[in-house]
Amino acid sequence: MTDLHLPGAPHSALAITSYHAHVYWTSAAERERALHVRQWLADRFVVQLGTVHDRPVGPHSVAMYQVAFTPDALAHLLPWLMLNRLGLSVLVHPNTGRARDDHLVHALWLGAPLVLHADTLPNSLADGGGVSAVVPNTTPTSAA
């Protein structure tokens, strides 16, 4: 990052309306682990589990599924993922309406970072960077 001036005030995290975690795999063995993590998540967290994509979609360069969750879920979900991702690469990014920055600048990685084809994502609120609201589809039965 070049020529970055020092801003006078930081951004408020209130700009974050939700988060997406993307759990990736690149082999049959990793896919099995990813589905194991998926079931663990379904049993423990109120989240929206997305389609299991065996081929790359959107900015993602390998197979993955998305886990959408509300800001208040981060406090429990992220520590759990740190300990239980089973060696898989996981991208966690906030949604602030600026999709490109959210994937490339604001994101965090658990495990090895992977290539993201996110340069063409919209980056202004006016571009309709809007992300669908989280609609949980899990019914947890276990404590995290």
Added chain:
Amino acid sequence: MTDLHLPGAPHSALAITSYHAHVYWTSAAERERALHVRQWLADRFVVQLGTVHDRPVGPHSVAMYQVAFTPDALAHLLPWLMLNRLGLSVLVHPNTGRARDDHLVHALWLGAPLVLHADTLPNSLADGGGVSAVVPNTTPTSAA
């Protein structure tokens, strides 16, 4: 990761007693940004700001300072860091008593990951992987 069997039960995040964030720099310009982030942190969060290390220490391969914080602080601090790290690489790792895994397996990265010389860190609770308790040294005056 090879030959990973699928565990029957996930780890509880209750094993996490604290977190460390490490903010890195590799140039004078990055150092200025790192100190800017440091002041922002001091003004907004109850954390323990560590020494500004201009030379690599411990497992760290470049200059950095540490920010220690309690588990309950993650929910506000991490989203804020996602939006306000000013392009710097930041490692956030939990402390579970297994220092090697905490740095190499359980950690997350904001920005570009850097080399960590963590292979020789102790990894069993019996090795005294214990980490000092967080002793906050900031007095926030601003809302995050």
